[in-house]
Amino acid sequence: MRLPTGQISRLGTLKSLLQRFAYLSLIGLTGALMLVGKADTVLVERARDAVTDAVAPVLRVMSEPAAVISNFVNNLRELAAIREENAALREANARLLQWQSVAQKLETENKSLRDLTALVPEPSATFVTARVIADTGGAFAQSILITAGQSGGVKKGQVVMTGEGLVGRVMQAGLYSARVLLITDINSRIPVQVGEAGNRAILAGDNSLRPRLLFLGNASAAAPGDKIVTSGDAEAFPPGIPIGQVSRVDEGVVEVEPFVVRDKIQHVRVADYGLAGILAQEIAAAKEK
Amino acid sequence: MQATLLQRMDGTARRFVPLGVTLILMLFALTPTYIPGLANITPMYALMAVYFWAIYRPDLLGYGATFSIGVLEDLVAGTPLGSGALVLLLCQRVVFHQQKFFNNKPFGVIWLAFATVAVGAGLLRWLCVGLVAPSGFTPIGQTFTSILMSVAMYPVVGWFLAKSHMKLLAQDA
Numbered sequence: 238m239r240l241p242t243g244q245i246s247r248l249g250t251l252k253s254l255l256q257r258f259a260y261l262s263l264i265g266l267t268g269a270l271m272l273v274g275k276a277d278t279v280l281v282e283r284a285r286d287a288v289t290d291a292v293a294p295v296l297r298v299m300s301e302p303a304a305v306i307s308n309f310v311n312n313l314r315e316l317a318a319i320r321e322e323n324a325a326l327r328e329a330n331a332r333l334l335q336w337q338s339v340a341q342k343l344e345t346e347n348k349s350l351r352d353l354t355a356l357v358p359e360p361s362a363t364f365v366t367a368r369v370i371a372d373t374g375g376a377f378a379q380s381i382l383i384t385a386g387q388s389g390g391v392k393k394g395q396v397v398m399t400g401e402g403l404v405g406r407v408m409q410a411g412l413y414s415a416r417v418l419l420i421t422d423i424n425s426r427i428p429v430q431v432g433e434a435g436n437r438a439i440l441a442g443d444n445s446l447r448p449r450l451l452f453l454g455n456a457s458a459a460a461p462g463d464k465i466v467t468s469g470d471a472e473a474f475p476p477g478i479p480i481g482q483v484s485r486v487d488e489g490v491v492e493v494e495p496f497v498v499r500d501k502i503q504h505v506r507v508a509d510y511g512l513a514g515i516l517a518q519e520i521a522a523a524k525e526k
Numbered sequence: 527m528q529a530t531l532l533q534r535m536d537g538t539a540r541r542f543v544p545l546g547v548t549l550i551l552m553l554f555a556l557t558p559t560y561i562p563g564l565a566n567i568t569p570m571y572a573l574m575a576v577y578f579w580a581i582y583r584p585d586l587l588g589y590g591a592t593f594s595i596g597v598l599e600d601l602v603a604g605t606p607l608g609s610g611a612l613v614l615l616l617c618q619r620v621v622f623h624q625q626k627f628f629n630n631k632p633f634g635v636i637w638l639a640f641a642t643v644a645v646g647a648g649l650l651r652w653l654c655v656g657l658v659a660p661s662g663f664t665p666i667g668q669t670f671t672s673i674l675m676s677v678a679m680y681p682v683v684g685w686f687l688a689k690s691h692m693k694l695l696a697q698d699a
Contacts, residue, residue, distance in 0.1 A: 256589075263593045263615055270597065270608030271658050281607055288601040292553070296602075300557045307560035372558040373603040375568045376648075376668035377655045380604045382556075408604075416604055423661045444664050500562050 286411035289382060293414040296370040297384060304503055362475075365389050365507045370414070372499075379422035379444055380405075383505060386413045394473070396508045402479040402496035403427075403467065404505050417505070420480065420495060421448055428470035429480060432463035440465065440480065440493060447484060450491040459483050459491045475510045540694060544587040545595075547690050548575035551683065552599050567668065569676040571683060572599055573647050576614050577640055578687040580621035581628045583694070592618050609654040613647050620646075633684070640684075641677045648673040 274281045315322065367385035385391045387410050395407045397417045405425065408418035418425055425442035431453060438453035453459060463483040469476030484494035529537070552572040572595055579587040596611025603610075620643065621628070628636065648669045656663030 260589050260615070260619065263589050264612065266593070267596070267608040267612035267615065270600075270611070271606060271654065274607035275658055284607075285601050285604070288598065292598075292602050295553060296557060299553055303557055303559055369558055371556040371602070373556055373568075373605075375603065375605070376672045377606075377609075377651065377659075377664055378604045381558075382602075423664055424659075444668055498562075500558075500560050502558075503560075 282409055285409060285416070289409075289414050289416065290386065290411040293370060293382065293384065293411075296382065297368075300368075300370045307503075362508045362510045363390070364509075365391055366504055367391075367415075367507060368504055369502050372502075376444060379419040379425075379442065380408060381417050381419065381502065381505075383415050383417060383507070384413070385507060386411045386415050388412050390509065391415045391507050392509070396474055396478065396510060397505050398478060398508065399497050399502060399505055401498070402481065403474070404497050404502065406473070407507060415507070419499075421446060421499070426451075427474060427480070428468045429465050430468040430476075431459050431465055431483070434458065435468075437468055437470065438491075446499060447492040447494055450483075450493060453491060457486075459486055461486060465493050541586055543690060543694055544575075544579040544583055545591045547687065548572060548579065548587065548591075548595055549598075551575045552595055553602075555599075556603060567671045567675050569679040569683075570644065570647065570672065571676075571679075572596070572610070572614060573617060573644065573676065574640070574680055574683045575687060576618050577621060577643055578684060578691075580618045581625075581636065582691055584622055584625070587618075589615060589618065606655050606658040609651055609658060612654060613651045616650065617643050617647050633681075637677075637680055637684075640680050644673050644676045644680075648676075 365385050367383035367389070369381050370384055371382035373380050373382070381404075383391075383397075391407055391410045393407055393410050397404045397407060403420060405417045405419040405422070407415050409416045419442070420427060420440065421442040421444065423442055423444045425440075425448070427440040429438055429440045429450070430436065431438055431450065436453060436458045438450040438459075440448050441451045442448040450459060450465075461483050465480045465482060467474040467476055467478040467480065479496055481493045481495035481497075483491055485492040551574065555568050555571040576587065576592055576595075592614050593611050596614040597607065599605070600607045600610045624639075628639070631639075652664065652666060652669040
């Protein structure tokens with residue numbers, strides 16, 4: 238059956254009207270989603286958990302080739318520099334042996350002093366190791382996804398690190414995957430101690446590779462090369478986790494170069510220090526005695 | 527002659543190629559590259575795919591698909607929900623409206639037009655995220671780095687997209 242031309246053009250108009258309506262509805266929906274995301278964070282967080290869990294297996298497979306290539310390139314690079322590295326390692330080993338004897342001496346001394354003061358021991362941590370499957374580094378958010386979630390004992394707020402130092406904190410934990418907020422993210426605020434003097438400050442990310450120190454009494458209290466470690470204030474992080482060192486002090490702005498090299502993170506450790514909770518119990522137990 | 531069931535299934539599957547390719551590029555943007563210095567500037571891969579299909583196959587990647595990809599990206603990447611989808615939808619609309627301009631244009635022009643779209647997309651995303659996120663506006667310098675990276679990567683990604691498009695056309699014929 239053939240439709241008269243007038244009818245066809247009317248159908249066309251209707252179709253384009255419908256399309257425009259659908260488009261405007263979708264635009265409206267994005268606006269609504271933005272408002273929901275601002276107002277009901279719990280709902281959005283649950284949606285993120287579920288979707289991240291669903292996408293994690295795909296990301297896991299997709300991240301494999303890049304990891305293999307990176308490892309291969311690293312192997313080649315290491316092979317090329319094997320002689321120099323061997324010499325450097327020998328030297329480092331000699332130096333470390335010296336430090337080992339110092340550490341042993343200090344440990345004995347520490348133990349006897351602890352016995353003297355009847356110090357309540359700090360709770361020991363349990364660790365979960367996970368692989369990094371996504372690095373959502375963009376101009377707007379700095380986080381990584383890892384292959385461990387609630388089923389592996391990972392909970393929101395736990396501390397994430399590598400052998401070099403602090404990576405960040407678990408921001409959201411799905412069943413099988415978790416999102417880690419990196420210390421470089423603009424939302425990251427970590428109480429830290431600066432240098433040997435132990436001046437307190439807040440390490441704030443700004444989405445660049447080098448976070449900055451805020452609320453450091455005066456900027457002259459920090460000098461390039463000063464080590465930055467967590468201070469343990471606010472009980473979000475245990476004290477003494479290495480973070481990085483001051484790389485630049487310029488007109489009151491103190492930049493920190495993290496020890497953890499972002500593009501080399503393949504595996505991380507999620508540490509459960511059971512912070513506040515266990516401490517409170519131990520204090521209660523000590524009071525009962 | 528009526529198409530066999532297999533042919534019909536093949537036809538349906540082919541219609542999903544643009545969506546599939548865009549989805550893969552979106553996820554590719556999230557996978558760690560382990561390239562020194564590149565970890566914190568990811569090009570806008572999903573935008574490249576949406577732009578490409580909007581020019582060459584507007585019939586196969588509609589507004590609904592683009593919206594879903596944008597929302598999925600926001601959910602997985604941890605960016606404010608809705609911001610990615612809004613930017614992708616607006617860019618797609620702009621390209622749809624300029625269909626005549628893009629007709630039979632050499633690659634250089636398409637690339638230049640992408641650069642314009644990318645600047646608009648980057649700035650709009652920066653504005654949306656800044657207005658919605660609790661942390662406020664992010665430093666704009668990184669947005670520009672991301673725009674530059676996207677423009678620089680477009681020929682590579684465009685080549686890959688063109689290859690998948692050729693495959694589609696070859697089967698269409």
